[in-house]
Amino acid sequence: MLSQEKIICHRLLDPRYGLYQLVLRGKIAATAQPGQFVHLKVGATTDPLLRRPLSIARIDRARGEITLFYRVVGRGTALLTDVKEQESLNVLGPLGKGFTKPAEGELLLVAGGIGIFPLFSLLEAVDRSRVKVKVMWGGENRQFLESAGLPILRELGVEYEAATLDGSLGQKGLVTALLESSLHRTRTSQEMHHSAVAGAGPKDSVLQVAACGPRGMLKAVTEICCRQGVPVEVCLEERMACGVGACLGCVCTVKTATGHKRRRVCAEGPVFDGREVVWDEG
Amino acid sequence: MLSQEKIICHRLLDPRYGLYQLVLRGKIAATAQPGQFVHLKVGATTDPLLRRPLSIARIDRARGEITLFYRVVGRGTALLTDVKEQESLNVLGPLGKGFTKPAEGELLLVAGGIGIFPLFSLLEAVDRSRVKVKVMWGGENRQFLESAGLPILRELGVEYEAATLDGSLGQKGLVTALLESSLHRTRTSQEMHHSAVAGAGPKDSVLQVAACGPRGMLKAVTEICCRQGVPVEVCLEERMACGVGACLGCVCTVKTATGHKRRRVCAEGPVFDGREVVWDEG
Amino acid sequence: MKVDLTTRLAGLQLKNPVLTASGTFGFGEEYARFYDLALLGGITVKGITLEPRIGNPVPRIAETPSGILNAVGLENPGLEAFLSTYLPRLEKLKTAVIVNISGFSLEEYAKLAAALPENSCIAALEVNISCPNIKDGGMAFGTDPQSAGEVLAVTRKQTKLPLIAKLSPNVTDIVAIAKAVEENGADIISLINTLLGMRIDLDRGRPLLANTMGGLSGPAVRPVAVRMVYQVYQAVRLPIIGMGGISCWQDAVEFMLAGASAVSVGTANFINPLAPLEIINGLEAYCRQKGYHSVKELVGLAHRKEEPFDEEKR
Amino acid sequence: MKVDLTTRLAGLQLKNPVLTASGTFGFGEEYARFYDLALLGGITVKGITLEPRIGNPVPRIAETPSGILNAVGLENPGLEAFLSTYLPRLEKLKTAVIVNISGFSLEEYAKLAAALPENSCIAALEVNISCPNIKDGGMAFGTDPQSAGEVLAVTRKQTKLPLIAKLSPNVTDIVAIAKAVEENGADIISLINTLLGMRIDLDRGRPLLANTMGGLSGPAVRPVAVRMVYQVYQAVRLPIIGMGGISCWQDAVEFMLAGASAVSVGTANFINPLAPLEIINGLEAYCRQKGYHSVKELVGLAHRKEEPFDEEKR
Numbered sequence A, B: 001m002l003s004q005e006k007i008i009c010h011r012l013l014d015p016r017y018g019l020y021q022l023v024l025r026g027k028i029a030a031t032a033q034p035g036q037f038v039h040l041k042v043g044a045t046t047d048p049l050l051r052r053p054l055s056i057a058r059i060d061r062a063r064g065e066i067t068l069f070y071r072v073v074g075r076g077t078a079l080l081t082d083v084k085e086q087e088s089l090n091v092l093g094p095l096g097k098g099f100t101k102p103a104e105g106e107l108l109l110v111a112g113g114i115g116i117f118p119l120f121s122l123l124e125a126v127d128r129s130r131v132k133v134k135v136m137w138g139g140e141n142r143q144f145l146e147s148a149g150l151p152i153l154r155e156l157g158v159e160y161e162a163a164t165l166d167g168s169l170g171q172k173g174l175v176t177a178l179l180e181s182s183l184h185r186t187r188t189s190q191e192m193h194h195s196a197v198a199g200a201g202p203k204d205s206v207l208q209v210a211a212c213g214p215r216g217m218l219k220a221v222t223e224i225c226c227r228q229g230v231p232v233e234v235c236l237e238e239r240m241a242c243g244v245g246a247c248l249g250c251v252c253t254v255k256t257a258t259g260h261k262r263r264r265v266c267a268e269g270p271v272f273d274g275r276e277v278v279w280d281e282g
Numbered sequence C, D: 001m002k003v004d005l006t007t008r009l010a011g012l013q014l015k016n017p018v019l020t021a022s023g024t025f026g027f028g029e030e031y032a033r034f035y036d037l038a039l040l041g042g043i044t045v046k047g048i049t050l051e052p053r054i055g056n057p058v059p060r061i062a063e064t065p066s067g068i069l070n071a072v073g074l075e076n077p078g079l080e081a082f083l084s085t086y087l088p089r090l091e092k093l094k095t096a097v098i099v100n101i102s103g104f105s106l107e108e109y110a111k112l113a114a115a116l117p118e119n120s121c122i123a124a125l126e127v128n129i130s131c132p133n134i135k136d137g138g139m140a141f142g143t144d145p146q147s148a149g150e151v152l153a154v155t156r157k158q159t160k161l162p163l164i165a166k167l168s169p170n171v172t173d174i175v176a177i178a179k180a181v182e183e184n185g186a187d188i189i190s191l192i193n194t195l196l197g198m199r200i201d202l203d204r205g206r207p208l209l210a211n212t213m214g215g216l217s218g219p220a221v222r223p224v225a226v227r228m229v230y231q232v233y234q235a236v237r238l239p240i241i242g243m244g245g246i247s248c249w250q251d252a253v254e255f256m257l258a259g260a261s262a263v264s265v266g267t268a269n270f271i272n273p274l275a276p277l278e279i280i281n282g283l284e285a286y287c288r289q290k291g292y293h294s295v296k297e298l299v300g301l302a303h304r305k306e307e308p309f310d311e312e313k314r
């Protein structure tokens, strides 16, 4: 769980968006699951104090390597850019509960911005000879998507649709629009005329959605899926202290039979059933 | 005063004693004086918070370079070991008031341990065709002295005497013993039969002493010099915050005509007339 | 040389003086994956209230220079679930368990103390009169000597377990509070709880924490905590559990020299889950190096006039 | 877009809202070598007492995580030397000068206030009722509303200069103190002074500072300071000068959103002598980016119910 991971590769993918790739070799790859994350100690002093959570984006068990992608947003990620290949990083992980890996049927990965990162690991983990996988990804513009992982999607030969805010790649607008029309099409073409009841069970469908991105997008994705009766798993973000479930810092709220309950994003998540999440309450 | 200095050379001199050499190129060399110091920002975050004071050990005006030597003692100096050649350091300096540079006569440099560092700069600055310079240096053992600068003394061809605690080089014991017997000899041979009155004025003598080392040693050196009527300058250390005289954090106490007064080690010092320093009061 | 690490604080006998702090260690299970909790002096579990609490909305955590703010708001399963679900699991950990309790009235404190069994793995009760993250209650009790004393008095009546009074640092006079709890039946004093602080999110122009304010912990507060331990040690006779920013053995020694008989590790668990173990080892090595046969000899040394380690100075 | 940086706090008119904090900026001369002090909103000089003071023995400074402890003990040349030697030099700096005064009795405060000229570069007096580094006095005045009020009342009688009451954070209820000084003639409130803290030197087994305890400042205390500014802003109408760990413009904005009309830079000068200038520039840029014509618009924004910058969020 606590591991000194060796830095195999650390490179800047895009200066404009401050996107970096970090490949670590160590104990974590052996047990990592898609959708799990690691908690990194950045710097040797007490400032910044807390670890930083990053999703495990790729898992190479054979080589014992995991790949992380990160965007520089604040002090911690800025300091992280200083670490050098061959040095080692103090990493806690793999942490959390990841995505459900479908054994068959159809899997739709819906990503907003850097929300694509944890989805890579799921994409690579499913048996694509049995599961039909498709990616829908929304981002600012073509450059961002190219830097943040389009080459990986192409390399893996997975079908994808893009949406960009400026229309420089794919459809202009939000990824939720892509999802909406696609689900509508699928449903109609499959002539599945279930009434679109929110909360329809997963059994109704061979299609399932896994989504990651900003909270507003995840809420919209969940609503669309619920309307179409498609099960959806969402990967949440929350400010974390311990990362292991001890501090209760990172909770979300879920609906249960006995009312609203808190769940720890780092322990019971970061992946949750979208329909259980209470989106409009802090 | 505030300068980004480029790291020209940074190397470990002795792993056992954690001794490092650091050569910086920038604006500071142009005006640095022997006995002055610099105040270094170590690390980019708020921990450690304060700058660290280090003496300017060598000044090469032609190349615009200063050399610092440091010993790893705590967090700041430990972090400093991480800085890489070609990177730059944020340096405040040159700071403080250095040694008086004699134009003629005899100069005795008395160092305890790493107290030798600021004395190098004085040694190099005096015109040795007109001033007879001799170094007395006490340290733990031969290895320490070799690592901390004996090669420099040899390179400069200066006369020196060593004292080591284990007798592995020079006389066994403290440097103050060397000083005592030497001063006694000098005085006797020069047949200067002044009564050895503490506080006898500098005019009496063409000999002057500059000392740096632990406080206890400086006190002893001052007492010996006073007994022999030899003027002595001491280079003090004190915990510093601002380094420029603004915070009053680093004071020492001196005797003045109007009683005991505080002086700021970073501004009025770090070099003081040994006879003025109140040694036994905090 | 063998160093005796055992420690006794009034009725609380510990294997060694290193505990974990309430709210930073869940109910122990999360860190039991990292090491055997039986190696610790003991653990303090998350603060329990009479009723279950869902706590504050998120964000609950904000990083600050060398510290964190938290506003968890005492989320906990409540007394009943604690007794039925968590206590049986705690029994299995084979470590001394300190149960931290918070009430919103004197009556609630009393009920909690009465309900927690005296013959179980529970080694002591820590009476939290200092939680800054809940409205009407918690900290209010701990900022006034009179009400702090009352809480201890009512709790004392309900249990024979050793009572630890956990003090708030958000007070003008920590000594007055310490004396009040001493006079009202506390066996041990623990300090400090968190300092009240806040951050503002520049992007949103609003307080960063959903709860507006939160409790500051971590290395940033250590100088304040050491000072309070030092002051309380001078003024009261009760043994002290020191905490506030302890991250390594040096920090633990600092608290013990200031007057703490034991220490608690809180925020540091989040950064280094092995911190408590490393601290136990470091304390032992320090005692050995300084020639102390028992870790108890460190307690309060900094109060001596002469420099205790003078012989070793050169 | 031009941003208006001028700021008015009661009778104190400033070029911009960035000051330097007392005791961290000498009498200005040291930092005048780095930049023209006329660029600042103003400077606050080292605390002055009636008689000269030699201050505490060394060590006076100890580093802590993201902070420092100081125990200078109000070393200063005394009123007379201040008037004869330092004030004439301060006149030449062409910047607003705030003189920080400390007394050991009400009478001393009154004498100091009476003696400091109303027609000079002195723009205001800062009444320090919060120095933790001297025995019998200083902080004691600032930890009790009654005596805090008395100090302000006697000082008020002696001068027409704007009076800034500098509050101590070492109190249970900062709002009570703020109200007391408001009712007794203070024009402005400044906060926070340092938090009382200490460190122990593990090598010597003794308190590190010669004075045992010292005042904690620097980034570590910022969350406490922001919280107190926020609380005081809600409770009193006086303008606030916020300080405590301000090191960059983001920190300054944080204090202003919390309710400070101006900010003081203290410990940060030691690390980055140009910090005050960089903060002025950063404030201006931030206002421009957010579309504010005057820096005054920032003051207290975090208290609004709605998110002030909502339009800009996506």
Ligand SMILES: Cc1cc2nc3c(=O)[nH]c(=O)nc-3n(C[C@H](O)[C@H](O)[C@H](O)COP(=O)(O)OP(=O)(O)OC[C@H]3O[C@@H](n4cnc5c(N)ncnc54)[C@H](O)[C@@H]3O)c2cc1C
Pocket (backbone or CB within 6 Å): A037, A048, A050, A051, A052, A053, A054, A055, A056, A068, A069, A070, A071, A072, A073, A074, A075, A076, A077, A078, A114, A117, A118, A236, A237, A238, A239, A240, A270, C062, C063
């Ligand atoms: C489970 C999980 C997986 C993540 N995976 C990735 C990833 O693969 N790639 C990536 O670029 N980012 C990812 N993030 C977001 C990433 O953790 C933050 O961008 C990062 O912590 C910011 O740190 P900072 O020091 O640069 O920013 P600062 O703003 O200086 O951070 C201050 C504090 O806020 C926290 N914080 C700030 N932003 C976020 C955020 N968006 N989510 C959670 N905490 C935050 C920090 O961890 C830190 O404690 C993930 C977050 C979570 C919770």
Ligand SMILES: Cc1cc2nc3c(=O)[nH]c(=O)nc-3n(C[C@H](O)[C@H](O)[C@H](O)COP(=O)(O)OP(=O)(O)OC[C@H]3O[C@@H](n4cnc5c(N)ncnc54)[C@H](O)[C@@H]3O)c2cc1C
Pocket (backbone or CB within 6 Å): B037, B048, B050, B051, B052, B053, B054, B055, B056, B068, B069, B070, B071, B072, B073, B074, B075, B076, B077, B078, B114, B117, B118, B236, B237, B238, B239, B240, B270, D062, D063
């Ligand atoms: C004018 C002056 C010149 C110096 N020149 C040299 C030199 O050329 N080479 C060298 O190796 N050392 C020199 N020192 C000592 C050096 O500054 C300290 O060893 C260093 O600051 C220790 O920092 P640290 O973070 O490693 O130790 P820590 O103990 O972690 O430092 C904690 C705090 O204490 C201060 N501190 C600790 N030890 C000392 C000390 N001995 N003197 C002053 N402050 C101290 C630090 O600056 C810091 O603020 C000099 C000190 C002064 C005042």
Ligand SMILES: Cc1cc2nc3c(=O)[nH]c(=O)nc-3n(C[C@H](O)[C@H](O)[C@H](O)COP(=O)(O)O)c2cc1C
Pocket (backbone or CB within 6 Å): A247, A248, A249, C021, C022, C023, C024, C046, C047, C048, C070, C072, C074, C100, C128, C131, C166, C192, C193, C194, C216, C217, C218, C219, C221, C243, C244, C245, C246, C264, C265, C266, C267, C268
């Ligand atoms: C996330 C978190 C939750 C806490 N919850 C509690 C609690 O429930 N009861 C309590 O008495 N103290 C609680 N505390 C305070 C700690 O027990 C401890 O007193 C404080 O954090 C100082 O120690 P530290 O700096 O080592 O963390 C909590 C602290 C944190 C950081």
Ligand SMILES: Cc1cc2nc3c(=O)[nH]c(=O)nc-3n(C[C@H](O)[C@H](O)[C@H](O)COP(=O)(O)O)c2cc1C
Pocket (backbone or CB within 6 Å): B247, B248, B249, D021, D022, D023, D024, D046, D047, D048, D070, D072, D074, D100, D128, D131, D166, D192, D193, D194, D216, D217, D218, D219, D221, D243, D244, D245, D246, D264, D265, D266, D267, D268
């Ligand atoms: C070395 C030092 C000396 C100080 N002297 C005084 C003083 O004389 N009078 C005063 O009111 N405050 C004094 N202070 C407190 C500061 O003015 C300021 O309130 C405090 O340091 C918090 O701000 P900061 O964190 O930006 O330093 C001093 C602070 C330091 C660090």
Ligand code: FES
Pocket (backbone or CB within 6 Å): A239, A240, A241, A242, A243, A244, A245, A246, A247, A248, A249, A250, A251, A264, A265, A266, A267
């Ligand atoms: S981060 Fe501590 S419980 Fe999730």
Ligand code: FES
Pocket (backbone or CB within 6 Å): B239, B240, B241, B242, B243, B244, B245, B246, B247, B248, B249, B250, B251, B264, B265, B266, B267
């Ligand atoms: S370090 Fe500030 S006056 Fe010397």
